[in-house]
Amino acid sequence: MKESSNKKDIQSLQDSILPMIESASGGIKLILDFGNVQYLSSAILGLLIRISKRIYENDGLLRLCNINPKIYEIFKITLLTKTFDIYKDIESAADDLS
Amino acid sequence: MTPEASSNCSIVVESKPSARVEVCQQIMAKLEANHFGKDDFFAVHLTLEEAFLNAVKHGNKMDPTKKVKVEYLVDSEKVDISITDEGNGFDPDAVADPRFGDGPFKPGGRGLFLMNMYMDIVEYNERGNSVRMIRYKEKPDFTKV
Numbered sequence: 001m002k003e004s005s006n007k008k009d010i011q012s013l014q015d016s017i018l019p020m021i022e023s024a025s026g027g028i029k030l031i032l033d034f035g036n037v038q039y040l041s042s043a044i045l046g047l048l049i050r051i052s053k054r055i056y057e058n059d060g061l062l063r064l065c066n067i068n069p070k071i072y073e074i075f076k077i078t079l080l081t082k083t084f085d086i087y088k089d090i091e092s093a094a095d096d097l098s
Numbered sequence: 099m100t101p102e103a104s105s106n107c108s109i110v111v112e113s114k115p116s117a118r119v120e121v122c123q124q125i126m127a128k129l130e131a132n133h134f135g136k137d138d139f140f141a142v143h144l145t146l147e148e149a150f151l152n153a154v155k156h157g158n159k160m161d162p163t164k165k166v167k168v169e170y171l172v173d174s175e176k177v178d179i180s181i182t183d184e185g186n187g188f189d190p191d192a193v194a195d196p197r198f199g200d201g202p203f204k205p206g207g208r209g210l211f212l213m214n215m216y217m218d219i220v221e222y223n224e225r226g227n228s229v230r231m232i233r234y235k236e237k238p239d240f241t242k243v
Contacts, residue, residue, distance in 0.1 A: 041147055
């Protein structure tokens, strides 16, 4: 997931992930690595929630990981830490899915 | 290097999401000149984008013929930004807190909340089409009257 926040980037992120979710048989297991994300907006949070809903509706699983402290603070104050399963790093997120 | 002298700036830009880039660059340059910290950059960047996109999307209803006015003052103590659209305005008190009810599962409704959390003062004009946001470099004691 690259650092992005504008409408075009959000659209391209949505376009790249949603078809993957729809086409997966038996539910997709997706880990989103926030390692390169330095900035977040409410629009990105909205997209993550839409992605999460779609994944769980299709019996899949979503994990977020590698979120830097400033970005994690946004998840925390919006209480989205309760909505998303967040892991310290990609290894721990992958272990949980295996 | 001494902080840059304060001065009021006012710009009027096209009501389109991409117009926020120039506005952001101008204000961030002022923050840098006045030696604001990383947390201030993060907070102002986040809230400025939220407020600007609200003006374009909800205020001006994505009408490209409309404008967004941004006024700002950055000095060694604070950043003070006002964003005004040409819409009919709204009642900020009527916007639900996204942390409660089914808010955490709704895609929208977090912009105003983030503005309130990351800025020290957020206030609206009576019509509700203009928001003023202030963040202080050193936090004032709001408990003292």
